[in-house]
Amino acid sequence: MDFKEFAEAHRLRVKNNSVENLIHGKFGELADMGDKGRFRLRLLAVPRAADMDRKLRSRRKTALAAGLEMKWQGDAESIFYFNPADAAQVMLVVKLVGAKVRRRRILTPEQRQLLSDRLATARALKAAPRVAVLGENSHTETPVQNPTVAT
Numbered sequence: 001m002d003f004k005e006f007a008e009a010h011r012l013r014v015k016n017n018s019v020e021n022l023i024h025g026k027f028g029e030l031a032d033m034g035d036k037g038r039f040r041l042r043l044l045a046v047p048r049a050a051d052m053d054r055k056l057r058s059r060r061k062t063a064l065a066a067g068l069e070m071k072w073q074g075d076a077e078s079i080f081y082f083n084p085a086d087a088a089q090v091m092l093v094v095k096l097v098g099a100k101v102r103r104r105r106i107l108t109p110e111q112r113q114l115l116s117d118r119l120a121t122a123r124a125l126k127a128a129p130r131v132a133v134l135g136e137n138s139h140t141e142t143p144v145q146n147p148t149v150a151t
Contacts, residue, residue: 003032003039006084010094011102026098027059033081041068041080041093059096066092 003021007014012023012030023030028043041063045056053076060078064070066089068080082089094101107115 001037001084006039010090011104012094012099013102023097023099025094025100027055028077028097030093030097030099035081037084038069038081039084039093040071041082041097043078043080043096045076062092063096068093 001009004014006012007023014021014023016022020031028041031040031042033040043056043059043063045052056076056078060070060073063078063080068082068089070078070080072079080093082093084090
Protein backbone atom coordinates (compact mmCIF):
# COMPACT_ATOMS: atom_id res chain seq x y z
CA MET A 1 0.00 0.00 0.00
CA ASP A 2 1.32 3.42 -0.97
CA PHE A 3 1.49 6.15 1.71
CA LYS A 4 -0.87 8.49 -0.16
CA GLU A 5 -3.34 5.64 -0.70
CA PHE A 6 -3.13 4.89 3.02
CA ALA A 7 -3.86 8.52 3.88
CA GLU A 8 -6.78 8.70 1.45
CA ALA A 9 -8.27 5.44 2.76
CA HIS A 10 -8.16 6.75 6.35
CA ARG A 11 -9.12 10.37 5.45
CA LEU A 12 -5.84 11.91 6.63
CA ARG A 13 -4.04 14.94 5.17
CA VAL A 14 -0.56 14.41 3.68
CA LYS A 15 2.03 17.19 3.68
CA ASN A 16 5.37 17.12 1.87
CA ASN A 17 8.36 18.71 3.62
CA SER A 18 10.56 18.38 0.46
CA VAL A 19 12.19 15.23 1.88
CA GLU A 20 9.26 12.92 2.61
CA ASN A 21 5.49 12.80 2.83
CA LEU A 22 4.17 13.23 6.37
CA ILE A 23 0.88 13.07 8.21
CA HIS A 24 1.14 15.54 11.08
CA GLY A 25 -0.67 15.13 14.36
CA LYS A 26 -0.79 16.86 17.71
CA PHE A 27 1.68 14.44 19.29
CA GLY A 28 3.91 13.51 16.34
CA GLU A 29 3.83 12.37 12.73
CA LEU A 30 3.40 9.38 10.45
CA ALA A 31 5.71 8.71 7.51
CA ASP A 32 6.55 6.05 4.94
CA MET A 33 9.92 4.47 5.62
CA GLY A 34 10.05 2.43 2.41
CA ASP A 35 10.98 -0.45 4.71
CA LYS A 36 9.18 -3.71 3.82
CA GLY A 37 5.81 -1.98 3.52
CA ARG A 38 5.91 -0.61 7.08
CA PHE A 39 5.23 2.97 8.09
CA ARG A 40 6.82 5.03 10.85
CA LEU A 41 5.08 6.52 13.88
CA ARG A 42 7.14 9.27 15.49
CA LEU A 43 5.87 10.50 18.87
CA LEU A 44 7.27 13.85 20.01
CA ALA A 45 7.21 15.72 23.32
CA VAL A 46 7.28 19.26 21.94
CA PRO A 47 7.10 21.76 23.59
CA ARG A 48 9.27 20.30 26.30
CA ALA A 49 7.12 20.41 29.39
CA ALA A 50 6.33 17.95 32.15
CA ASP A 51 2.82 17.47 30.77
CA MET A 52 4.08 16.57 27.26
CA ASP A 53 6.71 14.21 28.72
CA ARG A 54 3.97 12.36 30.63
CA LYS A 55 1.87 12.15 27.47
CA LEU A 56 4.83 10.80 25.51
CA ARG A 57 5.56 8.12 28.12
CA SER A 58 1.88 7.15 28.28
CA ARG A 59 1.60 6.90 24.50
CA ARG A 60 4.87 4.93 24.33
CA LYS A 61 3.48 2.38 26.82
CA THR A 62 0.25 2.09 24.84
CA ALA A 63 2.15 1.53 21.58
CA LEU A 64 4.35 -1.17 23.14
CA ALA A 65 1.32 -2.91 24.67
CA ALA A 66 -0.35 -2.96 21.24
CA GLY A 67 2.62 -4.73 19.69
CA LEU A 68 4.18 -1.91 17.67
CA GLU A 69 7.89 -2.42 16.99
CA MET A 70 10.03 0.22 18.72
CA LYS A 71 12.84 1.48 16.53
CA TRP A 72 14.26 4.24 18.74
CA GLN A 73 13.53 5.84 22.11
CA GLY A 74 14.88 9.17 23.30
CA ASP A 75 14.06 11.75 25.91
CA ALA A 76 11.75 13.77 23.70
CA GLU A 77 10.76 11.29 20.98
CA SER A 78 9.96 7.67 20.26
CA ILE A 79 9.90 5.99 16.86
CA PHE A 80 7.81 2.91 16.11
CA TYR A 81 7.17 0.84 13.00
CA PHE A 82 3.66 -0.40 12.22
CA ASN A 83 1.95 -2.44 9.54
CA PRO A 84 -0.54 -0.33 7.50
CA ALA A 85 -2.50 -3.47 6.58
CA ASP A 86 -3.37 -4.19 10.23
CA ALA A 87 -6.59 -2.24 10.92
CA ALA A 88 -6.24 -2.41 14.72
CA GLN A 89 -2.71 -0.96 14.60
CA VAL A 90 -3.78 1.75 12.17
CA MET A 91 -6.67 2.90 14.38
CA LEU A 92 -4.36 2.98 17.40
CA VAL A 93 -1.59 4.83 15.56
CA VAL A 94 -3.94 7.54 14.27
CA LYS A 95 -5.25 7.99 17.80
CA LEU A 96 -1.75 8.06 19.35
CA VAL A 97 -0.37 10.63 16.93
CA GLY A 98 -3.46 12.83 17.30
CA ALA A 99 -4.05 13.27 13.58
CA LYS A 100 -7.23 15.01 12.51
CA VAL A 101 -9.49 12.79 10.45
CA ARG A 102 -11.24 14.67 7.69
CA ARG A 103 -14.99 14.59 8.15
CA ARG A 104 -17.07 12.80 5.54
CA ARG A 105 -20.54 14.20 4.97
CA ILE A 106 -23.11 12.04 3.29
CA LEU A 107 -25.94 14.19 1.96
CA THR A 108 -29.32 13.24 0.62
CA PRO A 109 -30.26 14.78 -2.74
CA GLU A 110 -32.63 17.19 -0.95
CA GLN A 111 -29.89 18.37 1.43
CA ARG A 112 -27.46 18.77 -1.47
CA GLN A 113 -29.99 20.90 -3.40
CA LEU A 114 -30.77 23.03 -0.35
CA LEU A 115 -27.07 23.73 0.27
CA SER A 116 -26.53 24.46 -3.42
CA ASP A 117 -29.39 26.99 -3.43
CA ARG A 118 -28.08 28.62 -0.25
CA LEU A 119 -24.61 28.96 -1.78
CA ALA A 120 -26.00 30.44 -5.00
CA THR A 121 -28.00 33.01 -3.00
CA ALA A 122 -24.97 33.99 -0.94
CA ARG A 123 -22.83 34.39 -4.06
CA ALA A 124 -25.51 36.50 -5.75
CA LEU A 125 -25.79 38.80 -2.71
CA LYS A 126 -22.03 39.18 -2.56
CA ALA A 127 -21.79 40.09 -6.26
CA ALA A 128 -24.69 42.59 -6.19
CA PRO A 129 -23.75 46.31 -5.97
CA ARG A 130 -24.40 47.94 -2.61
CA VAL A 131 -26.58 51.02 -2.32
CA ALA A 132 -26.10 53.53 0.48
CA VAL A 133 -29.32 54.35 2.30
CA LEU A 134 -29.71 57.63 4.14
CA GLY A 135 -31.71 57.44 7.28
CA GLU A 136 -31.96 58.59 10.85
CA ASN A 137 -28.45 57.42 11.71
CA SER A 138 -26.73 59.15 8.79
CA HIS A 139 -24.73 62.35 9.25
CA THR A 140 -26.73 64.29 6.68
CA GLU A 141 -30.47 64.29 6.75
CA THR A 142 -30.99 65.16 3.13
CA PRO A 143 -28.94 64.10 0.15
CA VAL A 144 -26.49 66.70 -1.18
CA GLN A 145 -27.81 68.37 -4.35
CA ASN A 146 -25.69 69.22 -7.33
CA PRO A 147 -25.27 73.07 -7.27
CA THR A 148 -25.20 73.31 -11.07
CA VAL A 149 -28.68 71.92 -11.50
CA ALA A 150 -31.48 74.45 -11.00
CA THR A 151 -34.49 73.21 -9.17
